[in-house]
Amino acid sequence: MERSSKEPDYLLRFWLLALVSTLGLLLLYFLPSNIFGWEPNKVDLLSDLRHEEVDSALLKPEDPLALSQQARSDDKVVRRREEIYRRLEEQSKQEQEASGTLPADLDSTVSPISRLADMSPRHDGMQHFFAQLRQRSRLGRPVRIAVLGDSFIEGDIFTGSLRSQLQARYGGAGVGWMPLTSETAGFRRTIRHEFKGWREYNQLRTKGRYPLPSHYYTGSEGDWVRYTLPKGSQPCTEAILYYQSPQGTSLSVSIDGGEPTMIDLPESESLSAYKLNSSAFSSIRFSLASGASGFVCYGVGLDGASGISVDNFSTRGNSGLTLRSLDSELNKAFCSARPYDLIILQYGLNTISQKQLDYSHYIKQFGGAIDHLRASIGSTECLLLGVSDRGTKSNGAVVTMPAVRALEQGQIRLAAEKGLVFWSTREAVVRLGGIGALASRGWAAKDYTHLSHRGGQELARQFLDAFFLEEKYYDAIK
Structure with a gap:
């Protein structure tokens, strides 16, 4: 049976599409190397x-x-x-x-x-x-x-x-510095990092006062974070929180999946450090229980007491x-x-x-x-x-x-x-x-x-x- 004169020519369309796509890809070579900060x-x-x-x-x-x-x-x-x-x-x-x-x-x-x-x-x-x-x-x-x-x-x-x-x-021992949130948490092998809530401030994106880590975090009651070392890793012996809290803040802290303990952070208008735990552990979880207003957290150090x-x-x-x-x-x-x-x-x-x-x-x-x-x-x-x-x-x-x-x-x-x-x-x-x-x-x-x-x-x-x-x-x- 003869093809109808009105039937579309798919072969011609294919070659036209291939030609346009190729020309488009060739033209992409001439894009500027920087477009409003995007490279x-x-x-x-x-x-x-x-x-x-x-x-x-x-x-x-x-x-x-x-x-x-x-x-x-x-x-x-x-x-x-x-x-x-x-x-x-x-x-x-x-x-x-x-x-x-x-x-x-x-x-x-x-x-x-x-x-x-x-x-x-x-x-x-x-x-x-x-x-x-x-x-x-x-x-x-x-x-x-x-x-x-x-x-x-x-x-x-x-x-x-x-x-x-x-x-x-x-x-x-330990993995050293840890942020509260991370876009690469699922990619990192040296620790399992889970979190919910928390607002991140990044020096590249938001104006503010930043120390060396270039990030800080604020949160609401119920926001939490958990760090777990891989099986076979040497346990940490210290978990130190770096924070500011002019009005005082309470955290609910759980070590190795145990019962939570309430910790009241000392009031501090300047950057301070508080030791959340000082015995061997492989997992620590803490959540913001109260005192979220004015609370700023810079991160946590998960270390040994000595060594490197x-x-x-x-x-x-x-x-x-x-x-x-x-x-x-x-x-x-x-x-x-x-x-x-x-x-x-x-x-x-x-x-x-x-x-x-x-x-x-x-x-x-x-x-x-x-x-x-x-x-x-x-x-x-x-x-x-x-x-x-x-x-x-x-x-x-x-x-x-x-x-x-x-x-x-x-x-x-x-x-x-x-x-x-x-x-x-x-x-x-x-x-x-x-x-x-x-x-x-x-x-x-x-x-x-x-x-x-x-x-x-x-x-x-x-x-x-x-x-x-x-x-x-x-x-x-x-």
Whole structure:
């Protein structure tokens, strides 16, 4: 039977739809990199064929080790320290060669061993921290490390592995700092985090007075939160609440599923700490019973009484510039109530743009943010992590985005200017094979930016190689 002349031509419609869809996807390539603060992922159908030349002048390599040498004071003590460090560094390299773990075929921008570049004039940028670590049994509290960062460490990626390995070596328990609510609670493996109610205030979204965590919470009667460690975990021995309550607040607290106990928090118009529990536990739940008006909670510390503690302060979308607007007095009060011995700064991925290679303005602002932070943390030392490897496709292969190298150069120069200790996250990822290889193994996401939990575990091992080398150095010069 002949087809009616009025019957639609579906084949023609299919090809028209395919043509329009293809043209639409091709046009998406020309979207701006930033749309009212939103940075869309680049859609590039021709990425496997495209090869873009990069202006090498914008990627002038900075060697962190060479810059650290330039920063040194020229006296007998410092020269001796440099000799000790070079000897220990060579020993580490020889040990890795003997064990067959020294990476091969690395380009000239990557050190074969993981090391920290100390930019301080006297090579003592972490002397206070390692002194605290040596006397940890006499501190009356854990040695505390705070890791401030963005979505690269959310879900306790990197920090969870760092914490577990440090606690295995130096003692300690618990997962450190916990918010009351979290958008990554279901993704985090180091603790089960459940909650209902609570209003979150985020420094990126809401104006207000913020200390280091960059969040605070208010609630209504009946709002609750529960934290449960995974089976087999070493129990915590301390649960400390950080809060303000001008009129007094009552909490109903239950330990390990037991009968609730009513706790009346002391009235406090300034940031205060209150110990909710001081015996071994694996689960704690508390709810707001009364006194919600004026009650502000910053979070909870779940720790051991000694050893080492690692706090994860991750905020998705944070470039690090929010450090400029931390409330100085409030942050001093927070760091007095919960003192830190080392603050690790992990930022940069939210600053990178595919076509931008000049980050001098951001680096200047970030430098000011670090100055503002250091003014309120006393003798606490800071360690700057360089931006991680981030991939883009070129000629069918995943290669490091040129913007990564450009931003890292700025971070290295900033560390030298501020006398900070610097660690190249990019080099560490490259030693593991690069972000493309990690994604193919399931150690990183297919966005060629974020690591999986396994990738975070491997990155933590790389960092600890440098950390333990530094510990040997400080033991040698003490």
